[in-house]
Amino acid sequence: MNRTAKDPEGVFDEQRRLRLYRVMLELRNFEQRAHELFLENLVRGTSHLATGQEAIAAGYAVAMRADDYTFCTYRGHGHTVARGASMSATMAELLGRANGLMRGKGGSMHLTDVTHGVMGSYAIVGAHLPIAAGAAWSAQARKSGQVAVCFFGDGTTNIGSFHEALNLAAVWKLPVVFVCENNQYMEYTPIRSVTAVEHPAADRAAAYGLEAILVDGNDADLMYETALRTLDKARTGAGPTLVEAVTYRHGGHSRSDPASYRPDAEVRDWLSRDPLPRYRERLLARGVQEMVLREIEDQAQQKVDQATREARDGSPAPVSEIERDVWSDGGSAWRN
């Protein structure tokens, strides 16, 4: 499936590999905890979990420079935490607490943490591709060397802003990486049944003069290597990249979706390709001690437990928030 990744020695040292494993574990634990808090009715509204898709977020986050920009979708818990956003503040945001990342004003679908380069999570499909292109335009204009990375789902490839953003980014040679997380389903409908080409992103790349890149999105090493290569391309002025990372959503589209439309055999097949156990086996095969992995697993568990405690302990966001921050002066006045 993958046409490019190799795994050259020197790129991956053991510490880098352990970091990839740690980040993936943290994201998995976070999503599982978010789901549990939903069942407790503590997380309100909706939420879209990325369980099963962790290798993509981890691969990019570990490869990105601290000042690079991330643009996420409503399925963005993992991408946000992976960049270093406080896990407690992220969890607290899901719970509508005053200690949430955005003090309860955004919720699960709009996670933003500018200090860690997370420039927002966008809940209108496709909207953030042009916005990410704009951040890349800004980086280009300021000659800052920053790269914007924009994650989106397979369903996005059929909306206009996808095509507008890719064309503009290609014409202006913008330092942006568009990463399609093809988890096979646009919400409830198989993407292949509503798309004119087999690979919804990769097969469209040629239309914008870009290389078709299809990569196994459940392989953290391949994702990390792809990230290094595409970030480097953007940073050296060679323009945008469109990556299609093939993966699978372990759960439904959102909390209200049991995903019963998916054939059992398909689900079983993809669960056998779960990026986490797969990566654990690879690490053991490379000689990493079981004890080292256990320690990382314990720490990741403690981290999510602590985040949950801090989120639960947070006070509810105060009602005064509704009239704060409409404008940059902190208020919401529209008349004198």
Place this chain on the structure above:
Amino acid sequence: MAELTLREAVASAIAQEMERDPMVFFIGEDVAKAGGVFKTTVGLFDRFGPDRVRDTPISEQAIVGAAMGAAMTGLRPIVEIMFSDFLGVCWDMVANEIAKAHFMSGGQVSLPLVIRTANGGGTRFGAQHSQSVENWAMSVPGLKVVAPSSPADVKGLLAAAIRDPDPVVFFEPKSLYGIRGEVPDGEHVDRLGTAKVLRDGADCTIVALGAMVPRAVAAAAELEGDSISATVIDVRSLVPLDTKTILREVTRTGWLITVEENPRLCGWGAEIASIVAQESFDDLDGPIVRITTPHVPLAAADQLEDAAIPSVDRIIATVKAKMRRRQT
């Protein structure tokens, strides 16, 4: 004072701000080498070069979306949407993304950007190139909405919009691009959220916006001959809205007439009428009157477009009918 056309005032404001702040950039369709389809940005490309003044593809979502991404990461972009009708193509960016980002991010993200656009009728372009859509923007929390009517105000308010830390949708009256007016020499920066009393009268207050302002002024001059002395207010800025000036003048004169180019329902005048009715009802000497385009799409033919948009004659006739009732 130099005399500029309204279209020259647009370029003059952008040049003034680009000169002052290297983070100001300007993009849009045909705006750079061609100087804009309405020739509002002539000379900017030659003066500031292709990095800061750029032509884009016909991709309104990409244009406005890129401005948003750029604004949240350090630039102060100005974008042109050629006709305000085209805002419909990128309304998600304007209403769902740009307007909400500061609030939803808990104040982490600020968007100092300006969306300039040619608004309104008078050019016989038909219903998809002639709408007056400032009320679309006015209805969305998080957008500032400005609509000047003179060259001096275009320059001063556009400069203020560019310096403002929040997103501003800037409606230029396309039928007035050719009018001339005095513009102060040197740096000229006005203040958003301020209406302007253009004419002092004792009998009634006519509140107008954009291309309706010179019509309201002309109507008021003729009404003087009928012994009706009208105050005329140019609203200039819908968000923030200078309700103080409007309430003060309505309280003084006892009558409120709005002149709106937009179709009837939910026009900006309805909001002003509601504020006046709620807060100054006892000062009114008669019903509030709204003069608007009927609630129809605009037709293309000369006589049809002219009949739809409020004219000087219609303003005079409506005000006279009301004020006559006052005297009996």
